[in-house]
Amino acid sequence: MELLDIHCTRYNLSNGLEVILYQNNLIPLIAVNVWYKVGSANEVKGKTGLAHLFEHMMFQGSENVPKEMHFKYIQEAGGTLNGSTSVDRTNYYEKLPSNELELALWLESDRMGFFLQTLNQEKLDNQKSVVYNERLERYDNQPYGLAWEIIITNLYDKGHPYSWSTIGFPDDIKSYTFEDVTGFFKKYYSPKNASLVIAGNIDVDHTKSLVEKYFAGITSNDDSLTSPAKDAILKKTKLVVHKDKVQLERLYCAWLSDKAFGKDDASLDILSDILTGSKNSRLYKRMVFDMEIAQDVTAFQFSGKYSGHFVIAATAKPGNSLDKLKSVIDEEINLVIKKGISSHELERSKNSINSGFIYSLQNIDSLADQLNLYNFHLNEPNSFNYDLNRYNAVTESDISRVAEKYLLKPRVELKIIPEDKNGN
Amino acid sequence: MEINRRQRPETAEKADFILPAFSKYKLENVPDIYFIPKHDLPIVRAHFIVNNGSRFDPLGMKGLSNLLSMCIDEGAGKLDSLQLSDAFDILGANFSVTANSDVTMLKLQTLSDKFDAAFNLFKDVILSPNLNEKDFLREKRKIATRLIQLEDDPDYLANSAFEFLVYEKNNPYAYQTIGTKEGIKDISVENVRDFYQNNFLRGNSAILIVGNIPEDILLKQIDEFSRTLKSSSNDHFAQVPPTILKQKLFIINKKDSVQTEIRTGHISSKRNEKDYYAKNLLNIILGGQFSSRINLNLREKNGYTYGARSGFTYNKEASYFGVSTSVGIDKTTDSLREIFFELKKINEGVTEEETGFAKSSVIKRYPSNFETFGHIAANYSNKIIYELPDNYFDLYAVKINNVTLNEINIQASKSINVDNATTVLVGDAEKLDKQINGDEFGEKIFIEFDELFS
Numbered sequence: 001m002e003l004l005d006i007h008c009t010r011y012n013l014s015n016g017l018e019v020i021l022y023q024n025n026l027i028p029l030i031a032v033n034v035w036y037k038v039g040s041a042n043e044v045k046g047k048t049g050l051a052h053l054f055e056h057m058m059f060q061g062s063e064n065v066p067k068e069m070h071f072k073y074i075q076e077a078g079g080t081l082n083g084s085t086s087v088d089r090t091n092y093y094e095k096l097p098s099n100e101l102e103l104a105l106w107l108e109s110d111r112m113g114f115f116l117q118t119l120n121q122e123k124l125d126n127q128k129s130v131v132y133n134e135r136l137e138r139y140d141n142q143p144y145g146l147a148w149e150i151i152i153t154n155l156y157d158k159g160h161p162y163s164w165s166t167i168g169f170p171d172d173i174k175s176y177t178f179e180d181v182t183g184f185f186k187k188y189y190s191p192k193n194a195s196l197v198i199a200g201n202i203d204v205d206h207t208k209s210l211v212e213k214y215f216a217g218i219t220s221n222d223d224s225l226t227s228p229a230k231d232a233i234l235k236k237t238k239l240v241v242h243k244d245k246v247q248l249e250r251l252y253c254a255w256l257s258d259k260a261f262g263k264d265d266a267s268l269d270i271l272s273d274i275l276t277g278s279k280n281s282r283l284y285k286r287m288v289f290d291m292e293i294a295q296d297v298t299a300f301q302f303s304g305k306y307s308g309h310f311v312i313a314a315t316a317k318p319g320n321s322l323d324k325l326k327s328v329i330d331e332e333i334n335l336v337i338k339k340g341i342s343s344h345e346l347e348r349s350k351n352s353i354n355s356g357f358i359y360s361l362q363n364i365d366s367l368a369d370q371l372n373l374y375n376f377h378l379n380e381p382n383s384f385n386y387d388l389n390r391y392n393a394v395t396e397s398d399i400s401r402v403a404e405k406y407l408l409k410p411r412v413e414l415k416i417i418p419e420d421k422n423g424n
Numbered sequence: 425m426e427i428n429r430r431q432r433p434e435t436a437e438k439a440d441f442i443l444p445a446f447s448k449y450k451l452e453n454v455p456d457i458y459f460i461p462k463h464d465l466p467i468v469r470a471h472f473i474v475n476n477g478s479r480f481d482p483l484g485m486k487g488l489s490n491l492l493s494m495c496i497d498e499g500a501g502k503l504d505s506l507q508l509s510d511a512f513d514i515l516g517a518n519f520s521v522t523a524n525s526d527v528t529m530l531k532l533q534t535l536s537d538k539f540d541a542a543f544n545l546f547k548d549v550i551l552s553p554n555l556n557e558k559d560f561l562r563e564k565r566k567i568a569t570r571l572i573q574l575e576d577d578p579d580y581l582a583n584s585a586f587e588f589l590v591y592e593k594n595n596p597y598a599y600q601t602i603g604t605k606e607g608i609k610d611i612s613v614e615n616v617r618d619f620y621q622n623n624f625l626r627g628n629s630a631i632l633i634v635g636n637i638p639e640d641i642l643l644k645q646i647d648e649f650s651r652t653l654k655s656s657s658n659d660h661f662a663q664v665p666p667t668i669l670k671q672k673l674f675i676i677n678k679k680d681s682v683q684t685e686i687r688t689g690h691i692s693s694k695r696n697e698k699d700y701y702a703k704n705l706l707n708i709i710l711g712g713q714f715s716s717r718i719n720l721n722l723r724e725k726n727g728y729t730y731g732a733r734s735g736f737t738y739n740k741e742a743s744y745f746g747v748s749t750s751v752g753i754d755k756t757t758d759s760l761r762e763i764f765f766e767l768k769k770i771n772e773g774v775t776e777e778e779t780g781f782a783k784s785s786v787i788k789r790y791p792s793n794f795e796t797f798g799h800i801a802a803n804y805s806n807k808i809i810y811e812l813p814d815n816y817f818d819l820y821a822v823k824i825n826n827v828t829l830n831e832i833n834i835q836a837s838k839s840i841n842v843d844n845a846t847t848v849l850v851g852d853a854e855k856l857d858k859q860i861n862g863d864e865f866g867e868k869i870f871i872e873f874d875e876l877f878s
Contacts (some may be wrong), residue, residue, distance in 0.1 A: 003465070003466075026464050027441065027791055027794070027795060028438075028439030028441050029792055064429045067724070068715060068724060071714045072715045072781070075713055075714070075781075076785050077435070077785075077788055078784070078786075078787070078789035078790070079788075079789070080789070080792070095792060097438070097439070097789075097792075098436075098439050099435055099438050100435055100788075101436070102433035102436065103432065103433055105433075106429070106432065106433050110429060125727070126724065126725075126727045127727070129727025129728075130723055130727050130729070130730060133729050133730045133751065133752060134730035136682050136683045137683060137729075137730050138730070140682050141578060141681060141682050141683045143573075143576040143577055201439060210425070213425040213426075213427050214427065217427070245576060245681070247573070247575065247576055248572065248576075278513050279506060279509035280509055288566075289505075289506070292562065292565065295566065295570065315573070317565075317569055318569065344514075348510065348514050351513070351514055351515065352513060354516055355516030355518075355534075355535050356516075358465060358535060359518075362465065362467070362795070362796035362798065363795065363796055364795065
């Protein structure tokens with residue numbers, strides 16, 4: 001599709017920083033999006049959550065940018081900004097009026113090259129406390145909020161880089177030292193371990209010279225980074241019961257699956273849509289619409305650089321047991337495997353994916369992030385058509401095949417039940 | 425290029441930004457139509473906005489408008505619930521219905537080449553929904569279960585208790601759109617059908633289209649509405665004016681909770697042209713964004729929270745000012761003290777520098793509010809809901825720029841009043857009772873969530 005052919009200019013600075021430029025002059029905005037190739041998968045035992053804590057520290061100022069001024073400069077210029085940490089990478093991004101491109105490059109380069117100079121214990125203690133509260137607010141104090149952490153700690157072997165959550169364990173968050181943070185920066189926050197996307201209303205040649213001006217003087221370290229990859233194997237099904245401050249019980253089934261852009265990744269995405277993506281999807285129609293045994297049901301394929309997993313979650317309506325939900329889920333999985341799916345079901349999923357690709361082009365900042373994502377996984381930022389074709393190539397038999405290949409294997413079954421109830 | 429890292433780079437020459445233009449049609453037999461052409465991508469968005477939010481729910485039927493919004497797409501025209509959903513999906517169109525306190529909104533996003541087919545379905549939902557009993561009962565049971573589920577969510581408990589207490593029970597805005605357990609009990613399918621008949625009317629609704637579609641095709645489509653949409657009714661709403669309250673602290677028990685959800689605030693003036701802009705700038709300084717006084721104090725200085733914010737929440741006929749955050753239980757008193765400190769301090773006024781920052785951030789950010797089809801549709805929907813003038817978007821930046829420091833300071837002393845603050849804490853009541861001294865934040869009242877609405 002011509003619309004999805006996003007022409008970019010890609011090159012490297014002499015210090016190894018990868019630069020990707022995409023010009024689109026529709027409105028006078030620019031998006032700057034930096035990926036550092038470090039995420040929670042690079043953490044070590046006892047220091048989980050450090051990549052995410054570090055993301056917070058990057059907003060605490062650098063040599064030429066006092067604490068609190070990073071946000072202030074960008075907001076005063078009419079921009080928006082944030083960062084996020086995943087298993088594989090940490091990103092930092094801002095969207096600004098296009099006449100403030102240089103401001104964004106100044107700020108990003110200052111914290112890439114001159115961060116350690118102003119780091120101090122007070123800033124670290126403050127952000128440890130903020131992150132600890134983030135964990136309380138978003139995980140511990142949320143109904144079902146610990147489900148993700150319980151699933152991955154059981155699904156992956158101890159030591160597998162995906163076996164802890166990006167927020168980190170509570171005791172680990174309390175344990176970070178000044179040396180942990182400086183060491184992390186020195187090891188991972190090097191130009192050669194980053195890629196910079198600039199998208200929007202830019203002049204390519206002028207932007208190149210600005211990138212050179214702000215980033216070329218930053219030196220890369222000599223560390224060669226090793227990949228934390230490790231095969232994930234789950235030999236036996238694990239049953240876990242967790243008591244939570246909830247009134248409705250919820251069941252999660254999780255299987256190890258394929259990694260991002262792996263051979264079966266797209267088929268698993270479509271399988272999740274066929275199971276729970278719409279009112280007519282298999283599990284939604286049966287459990288929520290017809291039988292009314294579940295309040296909600298959802299399935300998704302999570303995929304990272306080193307592994308992936310497939311999750312189905314359903315909340316029981318009062319008076320229905322989780323075992324009843326489980327047996328219906330298993331029945332429907334078996335039906336997909338034995339009887340296959342209809343061409344209509346596949347067409348429905350593909351049509352929504354196809355239009356979703358076009359809808360996704362509306363935001364210049366999400367487009368910039370997507371260019372970095374493709375570059376990270378596929379080494380080619382202009383991969384929208386490649387990505388869409390992965391989905392369009394999926395056949396009906398692929399859906400049955402991946403259901404059989406992954407969803408009949410051992411799994412983690414997590415039951416979340418009210419605190420005053422006995423789990424068995 | 426030479427580099428001086430010590431200084432913020434200079435701003436380059438400003439690039440032009442042209443606000444998207446819109447056409448407004450007043451045709452004889454149809455609701456108001458707003459059309460904003462946008463041609464960069466083959467996308468069309470349509471919103472149908474009905475003056476039918478939960479403020480119109482009768483007493484004893486809190487949740488009626490939400491039930492209608494849940495039922496209205498359960499089959500329409502010749503299609504049953506599942507067939508209708510499939511028909512939208514197979515076109516790759518996104519369709520949703522939402523109700524809030526003021527309006528019900530039906531939203532469609534489709535590719536341009538599927539517009540005709542998708543819009544035909546959209547019209548069917550508006551003009552001839554099935555509203556049959558079987559679907560109604562299923563959706564009602566779903567809401568009943570959802571109301572149980574929401575009781576586990578501290579954020580929901582805090583928001584709904586705060587809005588109920590700040591507006592008080594006779595005000596329609598006191599209730600969440602989803603309604604109450606008691607409220608939905610006696611609602612019948614006939615109530616839902618009547619509510620539809622009395623509200624989905626010309627003169628009580630508007631259509632908004634943003635996107636890549638020739639005007640003649642659009643007008644032909646809209647014209648077909650005229651045949652079926654019934655004529656208008658009057659606005660049958662009598663607003664109870666909210667009253668200013670004395671400082672009080674309500675503690676809602678959530679045993680063993682590891683955090684306290686804090687909400688505090690009071691009634692404010694309605695959204696009108698006069699003080700809206702000054703209040704907007706004031707709030708940016710106080711708690712409207714990351715670098716605001718409240719967030720810098722509670723998060724960046726003290727580390728009590730992941731984030732703290734304030735805002736004026738505008739309903740069409742009323743509004744309130746509120747601060748919200750969640751903190752570790754042991755820091756509840758400290759956090760409340762800091763919040764009250766900031767609220768009192770702002771009464772003394774803001775600085776030139778803060779004003780400059782707030783204005784600059786709003787004015788320079790303005791173009792990005794019109795980036796996507798969704799942004800444009802959301803902005804124009806607000807224009808319709810709040811009945812803003814046609815030149816509202818053209819004059820917005822100018823009006824912000826014209827606000828003086830004095831005008832902000834008048835609002836700073838007038839529209840933030842700690843003495844009238846209703847505060848809601850959701851957390852472990854026993855621990856909170858021990859921690860909070862007497863009536864430091866107002867008379868201390870312990871209440872169970874369920875008791876609130878009875």
